[in-house]
Amino acid sequence: MTEILWHGRGGQGAFTAARLLGAAYALHEGRYALAFPSFGPERRGAPIRAFTKLDARPIGDRSEIEKADFSIFLDDTLFGEQAFSQLKPNGKILLNTKRHWEDPKIVFLNAEAIALEILGLSITNTVMLGAFSAVFDGITSDDIVEVIHENMPKKLQEKNIAAALAARRAILQEK
Template sequence: MHEVIWHGRGGQGVVVAAHVLAEAAYLEGFKGVTSAPTFGPERRGAPLTASTRIADNPIRTFSQIELADITVVLDDSLFGVVDILGKVKKGGMVIINTAKPAETFNIPAGFNLATVDAANVSLKQHLIKEGAPVVNTPMLGAFAKAAGMVSLENLEKALRSKLSREAIFKNFAAVKAAYEVTITREKRNS
C-alpha cells in the first residue's frame, strides 16, 4: 500500500488533489483507493492535510496515516510551521512546490526529493483562481513524474469528473507542464 499525505493551506485544494489522485489510481487499475480530508472544520490559510491511500486490493484501514511513503507540499512556507519530514517514512519521497532551489529545504539524502515551481507553471497557463495561481493540479503532474503510479492520461480522465470543460483544458495543460519541469533527486544510502 502507498500512503500519501498532502500538505497545504486552506483554499489551495489539497482535498481535491487527494481525491483526483485516488480517482486516477483507480483508473490505473489499483482496486483499493481512499482519499480523506483532515476531519473537522477548515479555515482559509490555515495549515491542513489530506491523504490518499493506493493499494492493489480494497482498503480495510481507515485510520489516519502516521508515516507517509510520499508527501506532497503545496506551500513551501509550511516548512518550519508543521513537521513535514516527521510524517514521512525513512527512505520516502518529498515533493515540493517551490520557486527556491531544492537545497534550501535541507531534505536529508535518505529521502527521494522532487521540486517544481507549480505557481509559475500555472501563471504561464493563466490558471488563476481568486487572484492566486492554482497549485494543486500541477502538483499532480509533479506526482506522476516523481512517484509514477498514475499516467497523465488517467489524471486527465480523473480531472474530467471534477471540473468544467474549460477548467479541464487549462488544468491538464498545467499538469503536463509541471510533469515536464519537475526536477527529481534520488535518495542516497549513507
Template structure:
C-alpha cells in the first residue's frame, strides 16, 4: 500500500488534492484508493491534514496515515518535525517553497521544492496550491499519469475552473520533471 499525507491550511485544498489523486488512480489505474481529511478547528487558514491511500487490494484501514511514502506540504510555514515524522526512509517530501530542496534535506528522504504559490497566482489568480502540488507529486513519484489527473479534474471540479487547473497541473508537473 502507498500512503500520502497532505499538510495544508484551510482553504488551500489539501483534501481536494487527496481526493483528485485517489479518483485518478481508481478510475484510470484500476487501483483501490481512499482519500479523507482530518480537520482541527474548521476555519480558513487553520492547519489541516488530508490522506490518500492507494492499493492493489481493498483498503480496510480507516485510521490516519502515520507512516507514509510521501508527504506533501502546501504551505511551507507548516514544515517542521511533526510534518516529516513518519515519512519512510527513501520516501519523498514535496514542499511548496521558493527555497532550494537542500534546505529541507538530510533526513533520509528525497526532497522536491516548487513555488506552487507563484504558479497558482499566475494561472489561477488565487493562492490555492492544491493542484500544482498534485502535479509536483505526480512528477516526483509517477503515482499515475497526467491523463488520469486531467480526467479526475474534469470529473471532480466545476467546469468553470477545470481548464485553468489542468494548465497549472501541467506547469507544476513540467517544472518538477525538469529537476528530477
C-alpha cells in the first residue's frame, strides 16, 4: 500500500488534491483507493491534513496515516523537522518552496510560481498533484487529464490540467 499524507492550510485545497489522487489511481480496474480529510471543524488558514491510500487490493484500514510513503506540503511554512518522523524508511517529501534543498529525501518545486502563472492564483493543489505524478509510477498524465475532467467544475478544468502537467514536466526535467 502507498500512503500519501497531504499538508496544507484550510482553503488551499489539500483535501481536493487527496481526493483527485485517489480518484485518478482508481480509474483503472483492480486498483483501490481511500481518500479522506482530517475530520472535524476547520477554519480557513489553519493547518490541515488529508490522506490518500492506494493499493492493489481493497483497503480495510480507515484510520489516519502515521507513516507515509510520500508527504506533500502545499505550503512550506508548515514544513519542519517533524516531517521526517512521519515518513516510512524510504519515504519522500514533496515540497512547494522557493528555496533550494540538498536533502535527497526532499523533492521540491516552486509550485506557487506555476500556479500564479497558469491559474492566476496561488492555489497549488493541482500543481502538487501533477508534481506527485512525476515521482510516483501509478499516475499518468492521461489519468490527470481524465480525473480533472470528471471531478472539477468545467470552467476550472483546462487551466488546472495545464498547471498540473507543467509541474509534472518540471519535475521530470529535474530528474
